[in-house]
């Protein structure tokens with residue numbers, strides 16, 4: 001097998017916040033072009049896992065590999081440069097700038113102006129609502145539109161891997177469907193997706209593979225369809241929240 005069959009790998013990673021240990025011996029492999037879900041109850045360490053991959057939280061031991069390269073101790077800006085985008089929980093756009101300006105800001109580490117404009121045009125085709133709202137202030141968008149913008153901003157870096165934290169939290173059901181569709185679309189475009197979701201059934205529908213975290217440890221992993229059909233696991237770790 002090729003060494004870089006996996007877009008992303010964590011090997012025996014421990015990380016946390018100072019004295020507080022969160023991730024314990026976490027090993028995860030994400031196949032190229034897959035959608036992989038990270039599931040688990042509140043406080044399980046899902047957000048910490050994404051922050052650790054991105055470089056916001058530093059592992060105390062273990063290894064993180066991107067396409068086979070060791071990136072364990074790289075800061076976020078270097079992780080970005082290596083093709084990983086991070087969509088944190090909640091909003092992180094500039095509410096006082098327009099949709100278009102926010103997308104331009106998303107490309108801040110790129111210096112190919114023409115390429116950036118072409119990518120924004122492509123994004124407007126992929127997410128027509130962003131095109132319609134291109135001159136609207138980001139702060140005036142609805143929750144679902146905000147989330148589409150967040151993902152659009154992250155895509156401006158032409159990432160190979162996108163890390164998305166709870167994109168449907170607090171959204172109306174119709175918007176939830178749109179967000180999941182957008183994630184599938186992003187994946188169809190060739191981007192590997194690592195998705196943290198509280199909506200396990202919906203996340204599993206679009207995922208290839210899933211990991212279940214509990215108290216900072218991986219308790220289960222397997223093909224998404226297998227997990228979706230495993231009532232014991234669903235009941236034990238993914239019940240109604």
Ligand SMILES: Nc1ncnc2c1ncn2[C@@H]1O[C@H](COP(=O)(O)OP(=O)(O)OP(=O)(O)O)[C@@H](O)[C@H]1O
Pocket residue numbers: 017020022040041042043044045046047048049
């Ligand atoms: N900045 C921080 N400083 C200290 N402890 C933190 C910090 N952020 C998170 N924690 C702790 O780390 C643990 C895991 O939190 P994390 O946010 O990763 O969980 P989560 O699975 O994303 O939960 P949720 O579903 O609520 O988003 C929790 O016990 C939390 O209190």
Ligand SMILES: [Mg+2]
Pocket residue numbers: 046047048089165
């Ligand atoms: Mg979280």
